[in-house]
Amino acid sequence: MLLRGTAVAVSLIAGAALTLNLTSGEAVAPRTDENPSNSQTIGMAPISIGNPAIASALAWLDAGRPSVTGSATPQTAPKSTDTYLKAFRVKAGDTLSHILDRAGADSQTADEAIRALKRIFSPRDLKAGQTINVAYTPTLSSDGTDRFTGFQIPLDYATRVHVAPAPEGGFRAYEIELPLQTRQVRAEGTITNSLFSAGSDAGVPPSVMAELVRAFSWDVDFQRDIQKNDRFEVMFDQKVDEAGRPVHDGRIVYASLTLSGDRKPIYLHQLADGRWDYFDDKGQGAKKALMRTPIDGARLSSHFGNRKHPILGYTKKHTGTDFAAPTGTPIYAAGDGVVESAGWNGGYGKYVSIRHNSEYSTGYAHMSGINRGIAKGKRVRQGDIIGFVGTTGQSTGPHLHYEVVRLGAKMNPMRVKMPSGEKLSGKELVRFEGSRNNLNAKWASLAGKGKRLAQN
Ligand SMILES: [Zn+2]
Incomplete structure (x- = not known):
């Protein structure tokens, strides 16, 4: 976990689990694999903060991507003192003030929280359909209203903004980078109908199949060159959260198409100058250059x-x-x-x-x-x-x-930045052969895992 733009050091150690009750009709269920009812208790990833002074205020920081732990009924659960989150969806034309008002925050407290947020994120950038998880701390008041203690906004699969009570009073905003890991996923298949349906049958996400088509598009005419019984192989990066759940499908690191018996592999390689590109097994760039002057002696x-x-x-x-x-x-x-x-x-x-x-x-x-x-x-x-x-x-x-x-x-044909169509040689070719051999070994190591998608 990484906090950007603040001097606060955060470390991941075991801490108290948090509970998210999704009971109101307005609440939306976060990404889960099962959704047994609209009333569920959701266990949070345990986390605590290295600096004990702000630990209590930030204890719910890592509570963004909860997992369903069962169909426990919050109505009968004993009243806990743990901070919990409730999800609110941003509606078209919504403002953060309106949402926090719906969430039961008094306007002064909501204003303070929004002011803190604005230091790192403009509430105007909120989009309809986005989710805001509002934090509450249970109080012993008999009317059952819990205290608003901030909120968190998932920005993308890797980052979230948190607004939490500051130790000195008021609120403070934090941008949190989630502790994600990268693994490689292996998939392969035989084309019976179309490349996309073969990819889908093998569990390959459409975004990865689209990337595969792009990577091969200089060499393969997908309208004509694909025949029944042609084969594909693909290995791509996938980001997973601490619980091992996939949160983002990344780039292809290796792929191959076998078309009418002709195998065409491509490997992702980082060149000495820092660029990433695809090359075939002999170090020829997968992208082909267009001629700027398609005529001789002109x-x-x-x-x-x-x-x-x-x-x-x-x-x-x-x-x-x-x-x-x-x-x-x-x-x-x-x-x-x-x-x-x-x-x-x-x-x-x-x-x-x-x-x-x-x-x-x-x-x-x-x-x-x-x-x-x-x-x-x-x-x-x-x-x-x-x-x-x-x-x-x-x-x-x-x-x-x-x-x-x-x-x-x-x-402008003279200016357009064309693909290089380069052929690696010398030291660069030696470096590429290292990347290629590593990827081949990785591919082999993921073989026969007995899953639809082999992962590591
Ligand atoms: Zn002309």
């Missing part, structure tokens, strides 16, 4: 950007880069991909566009001719000749007008 004749249009006469953004070259000069596919369109396209004249993956596509205009066999749906490799320089459409002379489109936006 002269860059017009840059991307605003210019006076040579034919239309008015200033207009030039959405590509022009390369002047003699008519008939071959034009190459800038990267592996699938032809999206090939044919006449208005001012673009004879035009080809290629989709490289879900992120990138490229366009080639004013061709004198499109190469034989280049048609919509045709798979091309980087460097394949797709057509020839010409001056068809709105064009003043033979040139290639080349466009790079990333996520639907036309980019």
